[in-house]
Amino acid sequence: MQYVQLRAVQAVATHGGFSAAASALGLTQPAISDQIRRLERDYGCMLFHRRGRTVEPTEFGRRLLAAIRPIFEAERQAAALLSQAAALESGTLSMISDAPDLAVSLIAAFRTRHPAIGIHLAIGNAETCLERLHAASADVAVTAAAAIDARLHAQTLREDPLIALVHGCSALVGRKSVSFAMLAEQGLIFRESHSATQRLLAGELQRHAISCTPTLTVDGREAMVEAVAAGLGVGVIAASEYGGRHGISTMPISDCRVRMTISLLAPRDQAASRLIGELFTVARTLPPSASQRAR
Structure with missing residues (x-):
């Protein structure tokens, strides 16, 4: 028994004849007759x-038709489901990000075009974003983590300078800019070692040959902002990641050469899928950040 034989039986019964069944299936009438003849002979x-x-x-034919009806109903449902997926009328997407503001902007732009797609957003640091991608527990990531792995497809979303955060009563307030040496003298607050911001800061301190013991090490940008507001030291953050806080001043860092690059990442073997490919297409329509427009 083969699927094509059962399909021939179902088509003949549905269309009321061998010729009509052949026309519906795109086959010849002798081919339909032969499939049914073989099934009758074999059994x-x-x-x-x-x-x-x-x-x-x-x-007996009616009993067989009743038995095989669920097969073709399941086939019809599968075809309808696949058609919906092709038209992006259904589906889900799992995203992880260490840049929530940008991730939400991307999701909003995507949902405007495809409101039926369900999206789950998780927040983590750069290392967690990469781990989730490689473990296939996230479909895409919006992250400052570098796409150094050839298995990942990357698209740059935003590039921002690093800025300094200082307490409103700091002696640095009022200056047009500060240097890394000045920040080190005031006492730097470090982020966790896996933070993309911290890695950029550490690289700049090394480039300037500045040896610095942090006044405090915190997990997450929110904790760093609160520590600066409490007067526990100065911090460094990407310009677009800072939303403002009473009692804190921001300043350009005059000798900073690096920029924070936020990218959309996805496994290369998934980036060609229609759903994820459309997300990359929408990402290209996002407006540039203020710092990018100023470049």
């Missing part, structure tokens, strides 16, 4: 009464 049964041009299922 020693009769599936249809043939009375001239009239074809009707036998009692």
